[in-house]
Amino acid sequence: KTDSVVQFSPEGKVLKSFGGGMFIWPHGLDVDKEGNVWVTDAVGCNRIPKGDKRGHVVVKFSPQGKVLLTLGTQGEAGTDAKHFNSPSDVAVAANGDVFVADGHGNDGNNRVARFAKDGTFIKAWGKSGWAPGEFHQLHAIAIDSRGRIFVGDRGNNRIQIFDQDGKSLTVPWTQFGKPSGIAFDAKDQIYVADSESDDVQNPGWEEGIRIGDAKSGWINAFIMFPWGDPRTTAGNGAEFVAVDRDGNVYGGEPAPKRLQKYVRVRP
Numbered sequence: 001k002t003d004s005v006v007q008f009s010p011e012g013k014v015l016k017s018f019g020g021g022m023f024i025w026p027h028g029l030d031v032d033k034e035g036n037v038w039v040t041d042a043v044g045c046n047r048i049p050k051g052d053k054r055g056h057v058v059v060k061f062s063p064q065g066k067v068l069l070t071l072g073t074q075g076e077a078g079t080d081a082k083h084f085n086s087p088s089d090v091a092v093a094a095n096g097d098v099f100v101a102d103g104h105g106n107d108g109n110n111r112v113a114r115f116a117k118d119g120t121f122i123k124a125w126g127k128s129g130w131a132p133g134e135f136h137q138l139h140a141i142a143i144d145s146r147g148r149i150f151v152g153d154r155g156n157n158r159i160q161i162f163d164q165d166g167k168s169l170t171v172p173w174t175q176f177g178k179p180s181g182i183a184f185d186a187k188d189q190i191y192v193a194d195s196e197s198d199d200v201q202n203p204g205w206e207e208g209i210r211i212g213d214a215k216s217g218w219i220n221a222f223i224m225f226p227w228g229d230p231r232t233t234a235g236n237g238a239e240f241v242a243v244d245r246d247g248n249v250y251g252g253e254p255a256p257k258r259l260q261k262y263v264r265v266r267p
Contacts, residue, residue, distance in 0.1 A: 005029070005037055005061065010244065012261070018065025024054050027104065028089030028141075029240075032096070035063040040087040042104040045077050056084045058100055069119050071100070081121035085109045091141045091149070093164065097122070099149055101138035106155055110135040112166065125166030130156055132168045139239075142182040144190070144214050152179035152192070157202055159192070173217050176210045178202045181240040185247065190214040193241035193251060199230045206230070207237035209251055209262075223249065223262055 003017035004026040019026070019039065027042035043055040057072035077085040086104035093099065096117030102124070103110040111126035126135050136155025143149055148169060149162045158172040159179050178201065181193035190212050197205035207228035211221040225237035238251030238260065247264035 005039060005065070008259075010248075016065070018061065019059075022054070022059065022067075024048060024052065028087065028101065030090050030092050032092040033094065036068065036092075037061040037063065037065075038090045038092060038098070040090050040100070042086045042088050044086050044105055048075060056086065058084070058087055058090050058098070071098070071115060071119055079109055081113075081124075084113070088137075088139050089141045089152075091143045093143055093147060097164065099141055099143070099164075101141040101151060103135065103138050106136050108137070110138060112138070112141065112149065112151060112162070114164070114166075123166065125162075132160065132172060133162075133166070135160075139180050140182045140193075142184060144184050145188055150182050150190070152182050154179055154196065175217060175219055176212070177205045177208075181238065181252070183241045183243055184214055185243045186245065188214045189243075190217075191241045191243055191249060193238040195225075195235045195237035195239040195253075196233070197230075198228070198233055200233050209238055209241055209249060211249075223251075225251075 001021035004019035004023050006017040007015045023041040024043040028040035030038045038060050040058050041055050048055050053075040056077050060069040072084045084102045085108045087100050087102045088104040089101040091099045098115040100113045102113050110128040111124045113124040114122040135153045139154040140152030151160045153160050157178050158174045160172050161169045176192040177194035178196040179192050180195045183191045192210045207225040209223040210219050212219040236255035240252035242250045249262040251260045
């Protein structure tokens, strides 16, 4: 079975891989400061094969691929401290606390769940809706250098920003399109992947990766996805984004099944 996690060199050479057969739909990923790899299984209840015990979990791997911790209950959706419902993404804070964007579908939990480093449940916030602190299809979560929690509230076409206790810090940001993925670089720039904007789901916007200042929210660059067709809802642009220390940008494109590297050519 194909490994779910693959590590590449900057030149694209495969260095290691692991996690084969462990997930139905490996979706979100984060690497903590110790090099441990966290992966979410965002499979929906209607897509779990009969008798299959996988799904609805967040798994922590060592850098070598050994399972160190599992959050959630395999194959079971729920709303309590021991269950998720299609967790989309995960982010680990500097102190080791773990934040999970819980709810890929509109009928998911639509909440952010916070855990201690050892997996102890701390709290959760959010529910389905359109008001501040409410969500529709949480698709991304990331933490900036100041420890703020950025949530890609994709169903509501916005990013919401919280402190680590769930307090809303600003009005939602709508200037980044329909956010599917969020990342930050060492210069406090924010990178937001928009794979879903089209004439149907978000008219007037284009698919691509928007880059801006994480403090002000001001956009200063845009990497357009040139193959996007605004007449369709294929969502074939980058759903996930990362940036390396040299400023090169990586877009994960699920529909074409590829990882695209954009090389930084200017300071």
